[in-house]
Amino acid sequence: MARIKSMKKKQKIENTIIYILLVLLSIIWIIPIIAILYVSLNPDSSQAAVSIRMFYPISKMTFSHYVELFTYKLSPKTDVMPSYVRWYLNTLGLALCVMLINTFFILSLAYTMSRLKFKGRKTLMSINLVLGMFPGFMSMIAIYNILKLFNTLLGLGDTLGLVHLGLCYSMASGSGFYIAKGFFDTVPKSLDEAARIDGANNAAVFFKIVLPLSKPIIVYTLVTAFMGPWMDYIFCSYVIRNNTDNFTVALGLYQWLNTQELKNTRYTDFFAGSVLVSIPIMAVFLATQKYYVEGVTGGAVKG
Amino acid sequence: MKTISYIDYCALPRIQQIGYSIYSGFFKIIFGIGHFFKGLGLGIYHFILKIINGLADTGRCFKAGDVFTKLSFLFLGLGHFKRKQYAKGVIIFALEVLFIVFMVGFGGQALYNFITLGESRPAWFCKSDPNTFYLTQQEAINAGCLFPTQAAGRLDNSANMMLYGVVTIIVLVAFFIFYFKTVKGTYKLECDSYEGKHIKTFKEDIGDFLNSKFHITLLFLPVVGIIIFTIFPLIDTFLMAFTSYDYAHNFPLDVFEWVGFKNFSSLFNFGGTFGYTFISLFKWTIVWAILATFLNFILGILVATIINRKGIKFKKLWRTCLVLSVAIPQFVSLLAMSQFLNEYGPLTYYIEKWTGTKILFLSNYHIARVMIVTINIWIGIPYTVLSTTGILMNIPADLYESARIDGASPITMYFKITLRYIIFVMGPSLITTFIGNFNNFGVIYLLTGGGPKTGSYYNSQAGYTDLLVTWLYTLCTGNQPRYNLASVIGIAIFVVSATLSLIVYRNSSSFKNEEDFA
Numbered sequence: 001m002a003r004i005k006s007m008k009k010k011q012k013i014e015n016t017i018i019y020i021l022l023v024l025l026s027i028i029w030i031i032p033i034i035a036i037l038y039v040s041l042n043p044d045s046s047q048a049a050v051s052i053r054m055f056y057p058i059s060k061m062t063f064s065h066y067v068e069l070f071t072y073k074l075s076p077k078t079d080v081m082p083s084y085v086r087w088y089l090n091t092l093g094l095a096l097c098v099m100l101i102n103t104f105f106i107l108s109l110a111y112t113m114s115r116l117k118f119k120g121r122k123t124l125m126s127i128n129l130v131l132g133m134f135p136g137f138m139s140m141i142a143i144y145n146i147l148k149l150f151n152t153l154l155g156l157g158d159t160l161g162l163v164h165l166g167l168c169y170s171m172a173s174g175s176g177f178y179i180a181k182g183f184f185d186t187v188p189k190s191l192d193e194a195a196r197i198d199g200a201n202n203a204a205v206f207f208k209i210v211l212p213l214s215k216p217i218i219v220y221t222l223v224t225a226f227m228g229p230w231m232d233y234i235f236c237s238y239v240i241r242n243n244t245d246n247f248t249v250a251l252g253l254y255q256w257l258n259t260q261e262l263k264n265t266r267y268t269d270f271f272a273g274s275v276l277v278s279i280p281i282m283a284v285f286l287a288t289q290k291y292y293v294e295g296v297t298g299g300a301v302k303g
Numbered sequence: 304m305k306t307i308s309y310i311d312y313c314a315l316p317r318i319q320q321i322g323y324s325i326y327s328g329f330f331k332i333i334f335g336i337g338h339f340f341k342g343l344g345l346g347i348y349h350f351i352l353k354i355i356n357g358l359a360d361t362g363r364c365f366k367a368g369d370v371f372t373k374l375s376f377l378f379l380g381l382g383h384f385k386r387k388q389y390a391k392g393v394i395i396f397a398l399e400v401l402f403i404v405f406m407v408g409f410g411g412q413a414l415y416n417f418i419t420l421g422e423s424r425p426a427w428f429c430k431s432d433p434n435t436f437y438l439t440q441q442e443a444i445n446a447g448c449l450f451p452t453q454a455a456g457r458l459d460n461s462a463n464m465m466l467y468g469v470v471t472i473i474v475l476v477a478f479f480i481f482y483f484k485t486v487k488g489t490y491k492l493e494c495d496s497y498e499g500k501h502i503k504t505f506k507e508d509i510g511d512f513l514n515s516k517f518h519i520t521l522l523f524l525p526v527v528g529i530i531i532f533t534i535f536p537l538i539d540t541f542l543m544a545f546t547s548y549d550y551a552h553n554f555p556l557d558v559f560e561w562v563g564f565k566n567f568s569s570l571f572n573f574g575g576t577f578g579y580t581f582i583s584l585f586k587w588t589i590v591w592a593i594l595a596t597f598l599n600f601i602l603g604i605l606v607a608t609i610i611n612r613k614g615i616k617f618k619k620l621w622r623t624c625l626v627l628s629v630a631i632p633q634f635v636s637l638l639a640m641s642q643f644l645n646e647y648g649p650l651t652y653y654i655e656k657w658t659g660t661k662i663l664f665l666s667n668y669h670i671a672r673v674m675i676v677t678i679n680i681w682i683g684i685p686y687t688v689l690s691t692t693g694i695l696m697n698i699p700a701d702l703y704e705s706a707r708i709d710g711a712s713p714i715t716m717y718f719k720i721t722l723r724y725i726i727f728v729m730g731p732s733l734i735t736t737f738i739g740n741f742n743n744f745g746v747i748y749l750l751t752g753g754g755p756k757t758g759s760y761y762n763s764q765a766g767y768t769d770l771l772v773t774w775l776y777t778l779c780t781g782n783q784p785r786y787n788l789a790s791v792i793g794i795a796i797f798v799v800s801a802t803l804s805l806i807v808y809r810n811s812s813s814f815k816n817e818e819d820f821a
Contacts, residue, residue: 011614015614015615018609018612018615019615021609022609022610022615022621025606025621025624025625026620026621026624026625028681029624029625029627029628029681029685030624030627032628032636032639032640032643032681033627033628033631033636035639035643036635036636036639039639047642047647047648048647050649051647051648051649051652052649052652054649054652054653104524105524105525105528106525108521108522108524108525109521109522109525109526111521112518112521112522116517116518116521118518124526128529129804130801131529131533131534131537133738133797133800133801133804134537134793134796134797135742135772135775135793135796135797136742137744137772137775137776138537138540138775138789138790138793138796138797139533139536139537139539139540139793140779141540141543141779141786141789141790142466142535142536142537142539142540142543143532143536145462145463145466145539146466146531146535146536146539149463149466167532168532170528171528171529171531171532172528172529172531172532172533173525173528174525174526174528174529175529175533201513201514201517202513202514202515202517202518203513203514203517203520206517206521227632230632231632231633231634233634233745233748233749234744234776237780238779238780250632250634253634253635253638254634254638257638257642267642270638270642271639274635274638274639277632277635278630278631278632278635281630281631281632282627282630282631285629285630286623286626286630289626
């Protein structure tokens with residue numbers, strides 16, 4: 001009896017330690033997020049002032065920088081709408097287009113590789129594997145040259161814009177089909193066979209049998225494709241360069257921080273802008289978290 | 304290599320076990336590389352054999368075929384026309400004509416230009432003296448012309464010539480494949496009609512694309528996308544490694560030319576600044592990739608185990624706290640962190656104010672490296688928690704039960720049961736993570752931009768926290784871009800990733816199972 005009691009006591013102490021640890025961990029993970037929010041409400045607007053008055057009193061909190069996002073124009077004479085709004089809409093439109101094309105490409109490749117047996121299937125898969133081992137943006141220069149060449153051949157001038165960026169994001173997206181293929185592999189084959197006996201052709205099997213059963217992977221593919229343009233900086237900065245009208249949010253915000261002049265005036269705006277970008281992305285992510293985990297672990301376990 | 308059985312291995316003293324593991328691991332790598340080259344050689348051999356067989360086959364078709372089939376070798380599609388496949392015949396013939404027009408009007412010149420990469424012709428002149436040309440703008444300025452004008456179309460654009468050349472080669476290869484397929488098809492058609500088999504109408508041919516050829520329908524657009532936006536640029540970039548393409552040798556300043564393996568030899572000349580930078584950054588990249596992968600993995604599993612422990616409440620709350628940091632875009636969280644931590648940021652300011660010492664989190668290279676690894680742990684742990692929670696729940700509880708009865712401590716249980724089980728399940732994806740970290744652009748670029756920069760590295764463009772990929776990026780986009788060297792670095796990264804993947808692939812269960820069957 002005494003022994004059981006001591007064990008219970010031991011467990012209680014252990015659990016208390018673990019709770020303290022968990023609270024500490026949560027604080028570590030939450031603090032930077034709170035800090036971003038806190039700075040975004042800071043009344044100062046230059047880096048130097050914000051750094052010195054980081055811990056300003058709560059009573060001085062202001063939403064003025066959020067308001068500024070909706071009024072500030074980079075070049076007041078020519079800009080039709082506030083720069084941040086424009087970048088936001090750019091990214092949103094881009095993300096929606098990229099999402100649709102990528103999902104179509106990835107799902108059709110994944111389905112083909114998983115279900116349809118044809119000559120050269122394995123060769124194609126191994127070629128794709130090898131291609132994936134080159135660093136993603138190694139061929140950035142060549143892609144830039146190609147896009148520019150297209151443009152000159154079509155007589156569209158020298159500057160590249162959102163359409164080109166969209167092409168970069170979507171055209172080669174098919175090569176990321178592995179996770180979706182892993183999913184299709186788990187959809188029972190007997191369903192196809194039954195449908196085929198009933199006279200369905202390959203296309204009907206895909207559209208009417210397999211796709212309706214693949215909701216998790218469709219959601220996962222849509223979400224990851226949608227998030228891409230919001231997160232990417234590399235391709236965006238290389239393709240868009242100084243074409244500020246075609247900036248995405250990531251590029252615009254990065255510019256606010258890394259131009260000396262803008263650092264002194266737009267520093268807090270960066271944090272306010274970041275919060276406004278993060279909210280929808282967080283919402284999408286948390287809402288579809290279940291599918292995301294399924295997608296990731298499904299791919300991981302398969303190897 | 305001498306292999307020993309598992310029982311003998313267990314009987315060895317601990318030190319010898321470690322020694323044996325290192326010894327056999329080393330041989331595995333050597334064998335892995337050897338096997339790769341063997342496979343590569345065999346692959347090339349089979350490929351050549353296939354081409355020869357295909358040609359011989361086509362020859363036989365030509366010999367056995369009738370007049371129409373024979374003529375089809377010259378006028379593609381004639382055979383199809385004769386067998387009443389009019390639409391198909393017309394399309395095939397049109398493609399042939401298109402190809403010939405392309406080659407005569409464009410391809411031939413493009414191939415020639417591809418070999419020469421254009422000539423450096425006089426391209427700048429003074430308005431006051433339009434008959435004297437200068438090679439570069441600078442020369443014209445030196446010659447006393449303050450505002451030189453560029454002569455239109457006099458200087459070749461080598462980058463575009465290379466692109467045109469690669470396009471022509473791709474078209475050539477594609478046409479040859481198409482040609483041999485069609486010619487063979489013509490002969491088969493002749494045989495079919497001779498044997499009285501049903502010859503497909505155009506409508507049936509189209510219908511096939513929804514059924515027996517559905518894979519072509521589905522693959523067409525994605526694969527064309529991959530060819531144009533991955534394969535074609537990769538070939539082009541690969542070729543750049545053998546040229547002198549950099550900021551000075553770029554349109555409209557100058558042409559560039561083929562230089563053979565010169566760029567590669569400067570990569571392996573570790574005495575020169577380029578080679579020195581490469582080897583230093585390579586070492587740091589490896590250290591970083593190992594730290595980032597394994598620290599995240601081990602600590603992440605630890606956190607996940609704690610959260611999933613029996614009797615702990617609010618599991619969902621703890622998990623959500625962690626996952627929030629995954630949900631915000633990296634450029635937001637990382638850029639914000641870099642702002643909080645940098646020289647002018649609040650952290651340095653307040654620490655100096657309160658303690659009197661100035662800590663440069665991101666500008667001192669030792670601290671910067673530690674900071675980067677630490678922040679990466681902050682980013683990485685939630686991912687590991689997300690992906691391992693499911694696996695943790697699947698570990699049979701009786702394993703822990705029996706371990707506890709045997710008197711194992713929680714730490715032993717963590718290392719011997721939890722970690723081993725997860726490594727067993729997630730082993731292959733661990734390597735993908737490793738390669739991902741090897742190429743982890745975002746964390747480094749957004750936090751430190753590779754800095755603190757140092758003059759001892761190539762062109763003072765690289766810094767102590769730069770990885771090979773971020774250096775590649777700087778080489779492409781920096782002040783004086785050197786596309787050829789960037790391409791060399793890209794190839795080097797490829798070789799490392801490919802070797803690693805190969806070793807893992809050889810040790811993975813699917814490969815071993817194959818061997819078991821043999």
